[in-house]
Amino acid sequence: MKRRLALILGILMLSGMLFFAAACAKNGQKTEDVTVSYGELVSTGKEENTFAQLFSIERFTDGEGRRYSEIEIYDKDKALSSSWLLLPEGVSGAEGVPKTTQVMTAQDRANILVSSASTMSLINAMDALDKVPMTTSDTTWYIEEIKQAIGDGTVQEVGKYNAPDYEKILTVGTEKHVTFAVFSTMIDYVPQVEEMLSQTCHIRIMRDQSSSESHPLARTEWIKVFGEIFGLRTQSDAVFDAQVKALNDTLKQIGDIPESERKSVLIFYTTADKSTYNVRNAEDYVTKLVSLAGGRQVAEIGAGKSGNTKMDAETFVSTCAQADYVLYNWTSGASGVEDESLQGLIDARLGDWFKQFRAYQEGNVWRTSRDFYQKMDKMGEMVADIYQMLYGNGSSDALTYVDRLS
Structure with a gap:
């Protein structure tokens, strides 16, 4: 496998180099490489995040007034996961x-591979799917813009x-100059995939750690990283x-x-075998959305x-039967349910x-929208909808992310 991929990579790289050289000659372009010294960059300050604890962004300038950024990513234990120096246009190295x-040039950031539903959601929210020529096929998408981009081939x-398609990654990656990818932390369970992407496809990986953030809106704040x-x-x-x-x-x-006056909520789903009931835990972000909503x-x-x-x-009945409200996870627990009524x-x-x-x-039995667990860019609006579910007029007509079952 590695030998075959290496051969494909060699052919693609040679083709790309010849195309680039011909294009430059035709247009009379000249490339000028500027390399800077990391030690001479001057920090202009580190951003203060509102909620997020697992990334930081610090900015720098050089003697010519060019601007740089350094992004640090931390894991769930707040240990450094990776660090990335973003070079401005016209600077090729440090x-x-x-x-x-790790250093990222402007060209490295032009097109990326994404294997994280949260990342795709946030990139879509700032209308930047054109910068993602590749994504993995792990998600059944309910976000229309992403479904359409995959359907028309804008995102492959x-x-x-x-189990990535390495040959396709090499082909698209060479054409689009993809050297960088964002993965969810699921990549930790398949180190051989990271090794192949790194050594054979020459793609470096940043882990999206947003799912380990403690505050729901911290997940949304990760959009700053991709911005x-x-x-x-x-x-x-x-x-x-x-x-x-x-x-x-x-x-x-x-x-x-007061805590005693807050409406109690059961958040759960089950599957077709009807034997196991999956109830959201206390520190889960959906439980926290409910708490923020009162x-x-x-x-x-x-x-x-x-x-x-x-x-x-x-156990489910004895523990949960007295909940004032039920919020049913429709995405995970309604596959194949044809009659979308309460009965x-x-x-x-x-x-x-x-x-x-x-x-x-x-x-008071409600359900989540199909895209509820994909819309990481809408955490504040979800809190607003859940508040209306609990303390509004009982109608879901004006709500987007929760819906009353009748």
Whole structure:
């Protein structure tokens, strides 16, 4: 495999070099390489994040007034995961860069490979899908712009994150000069994939650590990282600021609701076998969205943990039946459910026993939108919708991300 890929890479690189040389000769272009000294760059300050704790952005200038950025990414334990020095247009390299820091030229940032649903969502939110010629096919997309870009070939799928189509990556990567990729932390489970991408495809990987952030809007704030990479900070910051405003507007409406008066919410899904009930844990970001919206978890489930707790039917009923509201994860728990009514869900996934739940009896069973778990750029608006679910007039007509089942 490696020998075959190396041969393909050699042919593609030679073709690319000949094409570039011919184009330059035809246009009379001259290339001028400027290399700077890392030690002579002067820091103009590090940004202060609003919520995010797992990335930082620091800016520098050189003696000619050119501007640079250094992005540091941290893992869930806040240890340095990677560091990236972004060079401005016209600068091709830097000397004396620390071994822990990788250099990215302007050309390196023009087109990238993405294997992270969160990253794709945020890049789409700032209208920059044209900078992503490749993505992996791990996600069933409900975001229309991404579905369309993949459908018309603007973004090409190149296999799954754990089994990429290396030949296609080499072909598209050489054509588009792709030397950089953003992956979710799932790449940690397949180190052989990172090795192949690095050694054979010459692609370096940044890990999107946003899923390890403690505050929901920190996930949205990661859009600043991609805005910095693409030189689209005006667009990225506008997206983030709009979500902060949506959150703050909701918090003003909530005021100081005592814990005892907060509506309790059960967030869960099950599958066709009806044997296991997946309930969101206390530290999960969706549970935190509910908390920000003035709700509370129905019981102390999965304290200190994100993700889900799996329950059998008996435990599920005894623990969760008294929830004031149910928010059902429609994306994960409704595959194949043809009747999208409350009774349709009961017939396909639950059972008539669900009718003893308080939320059912009071007409407060809701579901998430299909794109709820993909729209990382809409966290503030999700809080606003959940607040209206809990304390509004009971109608979901004006809501986007939650919908009342009837």
